[in-house]
Amino acid sequence: MSTAESVSPLTLNRLSVYLRCLRHLQGQGVRRISSQELAERYLLSATQIRKDLAQFGEFGIRGVGYDVDRLAAQLTALFGLDREHKLVIVGMGNLGSALARFLGFNQGPFRVVAGVDRDPAKVGRRVDGLVVRHSDELARVVAETGAVIGVLAVPAEAAQACYDDLVRAGVQAVLSFAPVHVQQRPAVPVKGVDLRIHLEELAFLLRAGRGE
């Protein structure tokens, strides 16, 4: 069975996709599924599914398949999604406010517990259940709330300094929406979200649709 450190980002991505498919199947009341059926339903590779899941000690039974609930529970635990992770958002402009309000971060195991901003005009504003605090108070906010994940919703030029602030404040991982590469400190992984990837896929589908 693999140790978590040896798992590549692409494998993580695939496992996350499998978990999403399993939840969808649970919603439809499906109890068992083979790698082949899973692959056909969601346009995945059956060989890849078997390989990825075997890495984590899960083997489907030949002719019977995987137990959907059991596999979903195992992946949920694997991703640490069986407990709550508290988030602090740095940068409470349009994007930070949208993330706090809108993007499903407050369902399931992720909960936004705080938001900070440098702009005195934003400090004290109420966004959903949160009151925006000043960025200078970040370390105190993290200590008070127990936030473990920082979310960077600041412009490119502020990203590195804000990431470093989050590291000093004691968060354990960072999700960055800043359109720039952030130099990572060893103990605090940062994951950049580049939404252009999704647009690129759409562009490809458009191209395919025109039969070029």
Next chain:
Amino acid sequence: MSTAESVSPLTLNRLSVYLRCLRHLQGQGVRRISSQELAERYLLSATQIRKDLAQFGEFGIRGVGYDVDRLAAQLTALFGLDREHKLVIVGMGNLGSALARFLGFNQGPFRVVAGVDRDPAKVGRRVDGLVVRHSDELARVVAETGAVIGVLAVPAEAAQACYDDLVRAGVQAVLSFAPVHVQQRPAVPVKGVDLRIHLEELAFLLRAGRGE
């Protein structure tokens, strides 16, 4: 060589990752790279890289590798990123405004050309270079601007109706940030962006970091 229709979402995702890696290498002045080096640098699978690229007629030369510029250009063309795609955003609240301003949609081949909203208070507002138009004018806005991709930045309950409006208005593909499944019309693919996937990966890294 594969036709575009036969490419699975996971393959598309991987090709998009390869393109991003190649651009990074171009930035560093790297001219040639083997699948093995590419895999080691970016934690990918060399076998998978060779398989994915061979599907598109690209074979590295043994002992020499791939020509970075040539491969980047081919993937760029494959994704239709050698021409401009115009975007219209539906829902110009916090998220729509953030997308218009902030997320790098206006660099490279993607350009936000219009934004619409149902809320009369938002209509007429200027967001960066755009003036927000009323949702009732969507079809006219699409015709005037030549937008081909719609971006849904509306709450869950409005998503299906707004997607249908976009289809009627004549866009060719939709990127949805609404936290809900949208029933897709055959001619107009919709890609849902669920940012929780990224949080799940971070949660997994946290778990790994604690050595559990």
